[in-house]
Amino acid sequence: MTRILLKNKLDDCIVTWRNAGYSVLAPVKRNEMGSFSEVQKASDMSLDLILPERTIKDRFFPQTEPMIRYKISKQQIDTETMTPPDTKSVCFGVRPCDAAGLEIDDPLFGWDYKDQYWFKRRNNSVIVTITCTASDDFCMCTSVKLSPESTKGSDVMLRPLSNGNGWQVETITERGKALFDSVSVHLSDEKAETAALAQVPVRFNVEQVMEWLANPTSFESQFWKDIALRCIGCGSCTFLCPTCHCFDIQDEGDTYNGIRRKNWDSCSFANFTMHTSGHNPRNTQSTRWRQRIMHKFNYYRGKFGVNSCSGCGRCTRQCPVDMGITETLQAISNLPR
Amino acid sequence: MIYNPFPMRVVSKRQEAPGVNTLKLEFVREEDHEFFRQNFKTGMFGLYGIYGEGESTFCVASPETRKEYIECTFRQSGRVTGTLANVDAGDIVTFRGPYGNRFPIEEFEGKNLLFIAGGIALPPTRSVIWSCLDQREKYREVTIVYGARTVADLVYKNELDDWKKRDDVRLVLTVDPGGETPDWQDHVGFVPTILEQAAPSPDNTIAVLCGPPIMIKFTLAALQRLGFSPENVYTTLENRMKCGVGKCGRCNVGSVYICKEGPVFTAAEVQAMPQADL
Numbered sequence: 001m002t003r004i005l006l007k008n009k010l011d012d013c014i015v016t017w018r019n020a021g022y023s024v025l026a027p028v029k030r031n032e033m034g035s036f037s038e039v040q041k042a043s044d045m046s047l048d049l050i051l052p053e054r055t056i057k058d059r060f061f062p063q064t065e066p067m068i069r070y071k072i073s074k075q076q077i078d079t080e081t082m083t084p085p086d087t088k089s090v091c092f093g094v095r096p097c098d099a100a101g102l103e104i105d106d107p108l109f110g111w112d113y114k115d116q117y118w119f120k121r122r123n124n125s126v127i128v129t130i131t132c133t134a135s136d137d138f139c140m141c142t143s144v145k146l147s148p149e150s151t152k153g154s155d156v157m158l159r160p161l162s163n164g165n166g167w168q169v170e171t172i173t174e175r176g177k178a179l180f181d182s183v184s185v186h187l188s189d190e191k192a193e194t195a196a197l198a199q200v201p202v203r204f205n206v207e208q209v210m211e212w213l214a215n216p217t218s219f220e221s222q223f224w225k226d227i228a229l230r231c232i233g234c235g236s237c238t239f240l241c242p243t244c245h246c247f248d249i250q251d252e253g254d255t256y257n258g259i260r261r262k263n264w265d266s267c268s269f270a271n272f273t274m275h276t277s278g279h280n281p282r283n284t285q286s287t288r289w290r291q292r293i294m295h296k297f298n299y300y301r302g303k304f305g306v307n308s309c310s311g312c313g314r315c316t317r318q319c320p321v322d323m324g325i326t327e328t329l330q331a332i333s334n335l336p337r
Numbered sequence: 338m339i340y341n342p343f344p345m346r347v348v349s350k351r352q353e354a355p356g357v358n359t360l361k362l363e364f365v366r367e368e369d370h371e372f373f374r375q376n377f378k379t380g381m382f383g384l385y386g387i388y389g390e391g392e393s394t395f396c397v398a399s400p401e402t403r404k405e406y407i408e409c410t411f412r413q414s415g416r417v418t419g420t421l422a423n424v425d426a427g428d429i430v431t432f433r434g435p436y437g438n439r440f441p442i443e444e445f446e447g448k449n450l451l452f453i454a455g456g457i458a459l460p461p462t463r464s465v466i467w468s469c470l471d472q473r474e475k476y477r478e479v480t481i482v483y484g485a486r487t488v489a490d491l492v493y494k495n496e497l498d499d500w501k502k503r504d505d506v507r508l509v510l511t512v513d514p515g516g517e518t519p520d521w522q523d524h525v526g527f528v529p530t531i532l533e534q535a536a537p538s539p540d541n542t543i544a545v546l547c548g549p550p551i552m553i554k555f556t557l558a559a560l561q562r563l564g565f566s567p568e569n570v571y572t573t574l575e576n577r578m579k580c581g582v583g584k585c586g587r588c589n590v591g592s593v594y595i596c597k598e599g600p601v602f603t604a605a606e607v608q609a610m611p612q613a614d615l
Contacts, residue, residue, distance in 0.1 A: 067340050070388040077388055077429050081338050112597065113582035116338050219591070219611040246586030249340065249579045251391045258389055262340065265585070273577050273587050276393075276414045279550060281576065281590070281614055291589075291614075299592040 002189075005158065006166035009186040010042040016183050017090050022126075025059060026092045027052040036091065047093045050134050051312060055242040056091055056098045057105070060121045061264075063239075067117075068260040070253075082259070084117055088124045090179065096150045097141050097312040099129045101242025103153035107304040108245055117262070126179045129154035130167065135198035138313030140326055144206055146311050148198045156180060159194040168194050204329040206297070206307070212332050213298040219290070223335065227328050228289035230321045235266035237315035237324060238292070243308045246272075267291050293328055339582065342386055342431035343369040347424050348406060353492035354485075357457060358422050359398065359410040360385075362432065374404045376435055379442060379468040380461070380573060380601040383434030384581050385409055385421065393417040394578040396600075397435060398460035400467035401442075407432060410460040410492060436581040437600050440465050440571055445543045449478040453556055455528050455548030456485045459492050461573050462547045473505060480537050482509040484528040487516030509535045528552055529559040539564035546572045546604070550615060557604055567605035574600050574607070574615075590614045 005013065014024050018040075026045040028037040034052030036059050039045055046052070069080040102122065109118040132139075132148035141147055151157055155176030158167035169187060171177040180187065212218050238244040248265040251258050265272060268288055274280045282288050300308035309325065316324025345362040352358055364370035379401045386392035393415070399408040413422040424430060442465065450469055454462040462483075469476050481500060485491045491510070500508045511524035511531040524531045528548070544565055546556055553572060560570055576588040576595045588595040591611040607615075 067338065068388075072388060077344070079344075079388070081341055083338065108584060111583060113339055113584075115584060216611070220613055245584065247579065248585070249392060251389050253389065255389060260340075260388070260391075265579070265587070267586065275575075275577055276412070276418070277549065287613070294591075295586070295589075299589065302592050303594075 002191075003169040003180070003184075003187045004161070004166055004190055004192055005169050005180075005187055007042065009166070009188075012186040013183040014039070014041060016186070017179070020182060021088055023087050023089045024092055025056075025089055036094075039092075045093060047130065050132070050136055050139070051095055051097070051314070053240065053314070053318065055101060055240065055312070055314070056094050056127075057101055057242050059089070059091065060102060060118055060125070061105070061245060061247075063264045065117055065262040066259045067249075067262055070251075070258055070260065072256045084120050086124070088126075089121075090126050090128060092128045094127050094129045094154070095132060095312070096129055096146060096148060096152070096154065097139075097310040098242045099127050099153035100146055100150060100310040101153065101312070102127065104243045104304075104306055104308055104310060105245055107306075108300075111303075126155045126175050127153060128156045128158060128176070128179070130158045130160065132198040132200075133160050133195045135200045136313075136317070138317035138324075138326070139198070139200045139311070140203045140313045141311035142200045143203045143326075143329070144307055144309050144311040148200060152310075162193045162195040164195075166192075168192065203326055205333040206329070208333045208337070209329050210297055210301070210307075212335060212337065213294060219294075223331070224286045224290040227331060228286035230323050231268070231285045231289055232321055233268045233270065233285050233288065234320060235268040236318055236320060238266040238268055239264060240314040240318050242310055242312055242314075243296070267295070289328075293325065296325070297329075340433070340580070342384065342392070342433040343373075345407065345430050345432045347426050347428045347430060349426055350424065353410060353494070354490045356413045356422075357410065357490075357492055358413065359408055359460075359492075360421065360424070360430070362407045362409070362430065363405070365429070373407070373435065377401055377404055378435075378439035379464045380439035381435035381437050382575075382581070382596075382600055383407070383409075383432050383436065384578070385411075385417075386431040386433070387417060387420050387424070388431070390417045390420045392431070392433065392579075393421075394575070394581065396461040396464060396573070396575075398464055400464050400471060401439075402468050402471035410457070412457050433581060437596055438598065440468075440545065440601050442468055445469070446475045447541075448476065449538070449540075449542040450476050450480070451537045451542055451544040452479075452481045452483075453528065453532060453544060453546045453548070454481075454483050455552040455556075456490060457492065458547035458549065458552075459483055462545060463493060463496070465545050470506070477541070478507070479505065480507045480509065480535070482511075482528060482532050482535060484511040484513070484524075484531065485516070486513045488512055488518045488521055490516070527555070529555040532556060533559050533563065536563065539566075539569070542569065544570045546570055560604075567608055568603055570604035571601060572604060572607060574602060
């Protein structure tokens with residue numbers, strides 16, 4: 001026997017969680033853009049999206065993060081440290097790729113110096129993932145050794161029932177178990193069949209990709225110049241990526257009042273690595289694209305033992321020039337060796 | 338929080354060269370000073386900032402043997418350095434750090450030291466130089482080769498005079514051809530050329546080399562011709578940084594994060610990096 005959450009009981013769960021102090025976040029489609037937003041009731045959610053355009057990462061590492069408020073007067077400078085709110089949250093309806101992205105980024109934000117902004121939100125959140133029963137031509141989780149039912153980064157896994165009435169509940173962590181124990185009166189114990197998982201084909205051989213990238217001669221290969229010709233350096237792929245974590249620190253305000261912020265930045269941008277002297281180590285779009293691929297499938301792995309890609313496919317799905325990681329990695333797997 | 342800087346009070350400002358200033362900073366809070374005293378080693382860097390403008394990365398130019406103050410030397414260039422260049426004594430600026438690794442100067446003990454710097458790269462070298470000169474008895478011969486584009490561009494002119502007068506330091510000064518003044522008594526020529534003419538012995542010698550990428554490239558070749566092995570040559574790499582603590586994702590050369598694994602590397606380590614990413 002397994003526990004079942006019926007769709008018509010989801011509102012009761014939301015009420016219970018909200019009463020316990022959680023804010024409930026779920027995919028919400030607004031103006032053609034799906035993103036994780038706070039919801040009051042089940043009907044606010046857009047759970048039928050294969051994948052919202054924006055990732056759940058946005059809620060942990062926001063596009064702009066206020067860090068220090070400063071006020072400058074003739075006599076002194078007053079500063080106030082700004083921290084994320086104490087609110088606990090339930091992230092409901094996350095896809096396995098997005099949940100995995102959070103776990104992939106944990107070691108980066110935690111090595112040596114701990115980024116409290118990231119970890120405060122991580123510690124205050126429960127990730128409730130729904131397995132994928134549908135996919136599109138861009139999904140590539142299976143190519144990076146994940147799957148429509150991988151539990152990496154999830155506290156709870158929900159498996160859609162084949163009758164479409166609800167989900168089978170599988171708790172992964174203590175935190176997830178506690179969250180669903182708190183709504184156990186709204187769950188039913190019954191035998192029910194779960195829907196078939198999405199069939200996501202393997203689109204490239206990641207082992208071959210990693211092997212080629214690790215070869216020192218690959219760094220200066222002509223391949224990079226050819227593959228990146230179409231890239232316009234807009235940075236969309238990095239902003240939509242569930243694992244991209246690069247940021248800038250900027251003071252925004254006027255002469256006397258303002259806020260020091262951590263803002264998203266992108267390795268695609270020309271001034272990302274520009275020195276004061278004018279020297280720029282990555283001064284062409286192809287060197288920047290190489291950095292992005294190398295970082296995700298070679299450097300990150302060397303530092304943290306995992307590739308910095310969870311296979312969501314957004315970089316390709318939303319690329320304005322129809323490029324993306326998938327095509328590059330397919331081309332690498334097809335290179336003569 | 339991780340990105341909160343220490344408030345620092347400006348003690349004094351000294352103009353080194355046109356557009357180049359040194360700030361002497363003191364800690365406002367004793368606990369910050371204590372943290373610095375316990376953690377600072379020569380070679381480490383920091384993010385210097387001013388609220389309303391932002392932060393810039395440069396080295397700590399003062400030695401680990403003198404931790405009462407932090408000195409930093411920078412060229413006025415952008416928004417942050419432009420504002421920092423205009424502070425007055427008593428103003429509050431910020432410091433975040435010290436970050437990164439260090440020159441392992443205790444491993445240099447009992448050896449000859451050769452310092453080579455070009456232009457605005459004397460500040461990081463100066464931190465190591467004074468860290469060693471303040472414990473002079475631990476090291477053997479000390480040679481300093483320093484060059485700048487013009488006589489006016491030489492920084493720490495009063496310290497250059499001090500080093501010139503010392504009989505336990507050999508100072509080789511040079512300016513690029515055309516950069517000399519009528520009364521210039523020292524060398525005229527590029528650093529690699531003058532270095533080869535000065536011909537310091539590679540035997541039992543550690544070289545510390547800092548400068549712009551183009552100077553590093555040619556000076557490394559000169560050092561190799563003089564018989565220095567890349568393991569005995571140290572340098573410091575400076576890339577654009579925002580966080581200083583391995584997260585913001587821009588300072589890497591290949592897989593090496595300059596902010597965490599550097600900024601100090603041996604020439605052998607630098608040669609192992611993908612050269613096109615430098």
